[in-house]
Amino acid sequence: MxxxxxxxxxxxxxxxxxxxxxxxxxxxxxxxxxxxxxxxxxxxxxxxxxxxxxxxxxxxxxxxxxxxxxxxxxxxxxxxxxxxxxxxxxxxxxxxxxxxxxxxxxxxxxxxxxxxxxxxxxxxxxxxxxxxxxxxxxxxxxxxxxxxxxxxxxxxxxxxxxxxxxxxxxxxxxxxxxxxxxxxxxxxxxxxxxxxxxxxxxxxxxxARATGFFQVLTATDRATPTEDRLALLLGSGRAQVMRALKMPQTTTAVATSLGMAKSTVSQHLTVLSASGLVWKLRLGGRVFYQLEHGGAVLLQRLGY
Structure with missing residues (x-):
């Protein structure tokens, strides 16, 4: 120590x-x-x-x-x-x-x-x-x-x-x-x-925690039984984006980590933000997204 x-x-x-x-x-x-x-x-x-x-x-x-x-x-x-x-x-x-x-x-x-x-x-x-x-x-x-x-x-x-x-x-x-x-x-x-x-x-x-690339480098199989429950509520794409936001990330980082188009991730983030599940914050020339309290509670209740 x-x-x-x-x-x-x-x-x-x-x-x-x-x-x-x-x-x-x-x-x-x-x-x-x-x-x-x-x-x-x-x-x-x-x-x-x-x-x-x-x-x-x-x-x-x-x-x-x-x-x-x-x-x-x-x-x-x-x-x-x-x-x-x-x-x-x-x-x-x-x-x-x-x-x-x-x-x-x-x-x-x-x-x-x-x-x-x-x-x-x-x-x-x-x-x-x-x-x-x-x-x-x-x-x-x-x-x-x-x-x-x-x-x-x-x-x-x-x-x-x-x-x-x-x-x-x-x-x-x-x-x-x-x-x-x-x-x-x-x-x-x-x-x-x-x-x-x-x-x-x-x-x-x-x-380092708030790094989208860390998820790319260390990706493991994403398919687990609990993931389907979130997908049933939000749709597969938005469910993946929500799970990627346990730490603040940019749209580019999320898109890279999930292998999605940046435009697709941006659309999902817009919906999640409007739903009160995600907040966004501009720092310099970058915009970060992270789970709101309600989004964090939702993942917790589903076992994430």
């Missing part, structure tokens, strides 16, 4: 940022942690990546991730996420500076190849989803304050002033005093929770 004692000054300096490198490390941890069938929600992605993954990447990245006595990433080699380094190339360049030598060059080369194999084709959608996550969490900070945002992170991340606690591979207690608390949403937080501390900054990853 990781336990962060956050003082008031640091609480007022909470920031969010995504990281292609942190996503890469998290995805490798999932492959390493589950040598057989991976659990939901990662099983589909794991099967696709493992099919033909080059052996030298298995031996050079996946297998070393399993060995606690020989860390794949030397201490201090992984940089803090930064808007100034929003690409894997930029983050690996910083890693090479931090950890010079042939071993660093080989590790970065393997990571580049693995990225191309496992993540690159998904990254545009992943990045959009993570940006939406950050936008929505940032809006909560502005409107309701940082404590409200910390209370909503979920994924067994708990805020009880002044402590932020989360599952971790070892017990760790850190005082965050007059520092920036950097929260890093990741799709692949189920593999490992990353934590870094540098002068003036403490960074920790958490599972």
């Amino acid at each position: 990781i336990r962060l004692r956050v003082d008031d000054d640091s609480l007022g300096r909470v920031r969010l940022a995504f990281s292609p490198l942190w996503e890469t490390i998290g995805s490798l941890a999932i492959l390493a942690r589950y040598p057989g069938e991976a659990p939901s929600p990662y099983s589909r992605w794991v099967r696709a990546v493992r099919c033909g993954l080059p052996r030298h990447l298995v031996e050079g990245l996946v297998e070393p991730m399993r060995r606690a006595d020989l860390p794949l990433f030397p201490q201090g080699s992984v940089p803090l996420p930064s808007p100034a380094r929003s690409t894997l190339e930029a983050e690996l360049m910083e890693m090479r500076v931090r950890c010079e030598g042939n071993s660093a060059d080989q590790l970065c080369g393997f990571l580049e190849q693995y990225w191309d194999w496992a993540i690159a084709r998904h990254w545009n959608q992943m990045r959009t989803s993570l940006e939406e996550e950050i936008l929505f969490r940032g809006r909560t900070v502005v409107v309701s304050g940082p404590e409200a945002m910390l209370n909503e992170l979920g994924g067994r991340v708990l805020w009880s002033r002044p402590f932020l606690t989360a599952p971790f591979h070892r017990d760790l207690e850190v005082s965050v005093t007059s520092s920036q608390l950097l929260l890093v949403p990741t799709v692949f937080a189920g593999g490992v929770r990353l934590f870094l501390q540098e002068p003036g900054v403490v960074a920790v990853s958490y599972q």
